[in-house]
Amino acid sequence: MPLNEYDRRALLSWNAHVSGQVCLRLCLTRDPRSAALQTYAEDLRALSPHISLHTAFEDTDDLPGFFIDDSWIWHAVPSGAELRPFLETLALFQEMSAALRRYREDRLASTLGPIRPDLRQRLLGLQSHRELLVFTAPQCPQCAHMLLELAPMPFITPYLMVRVVDALLCAERAQAAGIRSVPTILFGEDFRWTGRVNLAHVLEVVCRNESTELSAAAAIRLLKEGKAQELSRLMLSSSNPWRDFPAVLTHAEWSVRLGALVVLEELVDKDPLKAQAYLPLLWNNMDELPAAVQGDVVYATGIVGDPAWTERVFRWAEKQVEDSELREVGEETLNTLKRKKKP
Structure with missing residues (x-):
């Protein structure tokens, strides 16, 4: 123009x-x-x-x-x-x-x-x-x-x-x-x-207002600037889980998803209940996600979830007949969940 x-x-x-x-x-x-x-x-x-x-x-x-x-x-x-x-x-x-x-x-x-x-x-x-x-x-x-x-x-x-x-x-x-x-x-x-x-x-x-959540675009920009720790601090200061964060965890770019997983690990360490609140939101749209992103969601389930998620991960892993890498992610996540204590 x-x-x-x-x-x-x-x-x-x-x-x-x-x-x-x-x-x-x-x-x-x-x-x-x-x-x-x-x-x-x-x-x-x-x-x-x-x-x-x-x-x-x-x-x-x-x-x-x-x-x-x-x-x-x-x-x-x-x-x-x-x-x-x-x-x-x-x-x-x-x-x-x-x-x-x-x-x-x-x-x-x-x-x-x-x-x-x-x-x-x-x-x-x-x-x-x-x-x-x-x-x-x-x-x-x-x-x-x-x-x-x-x-x-x-x-x-x-x-x-x-x-x-x-x-x-x-x-x-x-x-x-x-x-x-x-x-x-x-x-x-x-x-x-x-x-x-x-x-x-x-x-x-x-x-x-210190507790206002950021949009997905703002959170992604922070991750691209290498500020995962800052993003973790903001999320921990919020009283509720951020509605847009699942979109960050399932972003098309691997580097963004990796940064989001780092943030998720920090949440698990300091506020496990807040971290666990994201799992149902991630799995609700699982079938619509690309295969690689599904693998990251399953990996995140191993970080955040408890043994109650074992059956859902097992059913997902059974469908990955033609993708050995995704099957391996499923098996590793199942082993991780089984080692955790039941809630």
Whole structure:
């Protein structure tokens, strides 16, 4: 999707006020929208000498996106009202990088506008990851206003990430999330703000609620960053099991499933009942999973389960007539379960 003439002029104007190189990462996937993001990225690179574009491909069906540091992810082709916040966020990241982020709070205090000092301190005091999911549209002026207000906040702390989803480009995601108007901000499953919102109120919830579960996408991102221990700590601090964690344990990528198994082992060690709560959810959709993923679910059953799971694993193993590796996983899990004490 190439830039239109209005957006080109906006980009050229932005060029005149930026110095140095701004690093922008583009993650492409098997999702067909990757082509639109790639075309857009090529336009950006051609029109702006300041944008240093790094492109990578992940063999998944996840949404493609632009990454500004690890603070902002844009599942969008920023145009219209979305373009200025996108460019301003890039410029802010460049400023922060140039200053080596040595004076975050003082440097950004003036850009945070009317946000109370105590909320700013809460952001600086965050010790676990938070993700805000923001649905926008290219022709929405309120979206642009809100994104501009949000722009500096994730750069204050490494524990806040903002994920922008264009509700028109990713209509099925918007529909699944129940989005009826934009802008809409989601925080976990329980918090939602629509329209012109006071971001100070949003921050109060984000900074206060230590037990809110992360989405599957946020959990996967932590695992890909090698932060399985951090994910374990967040899950242990939650009062209930995370509804999206089975999707992480059965992710298409082996490295993600491996990280999730490490987290599961930590849960078993410190809160076995919470860990065991995931097994029924995993087995409910067992027949729909690829063979390799089924093998990992059975392996996880050996880690988490008790002898009560022996019969179900045995029935599964009997069906693996043509796959010796899966049969071996089944046999090892059965032996592990038999060595455990009955509940």
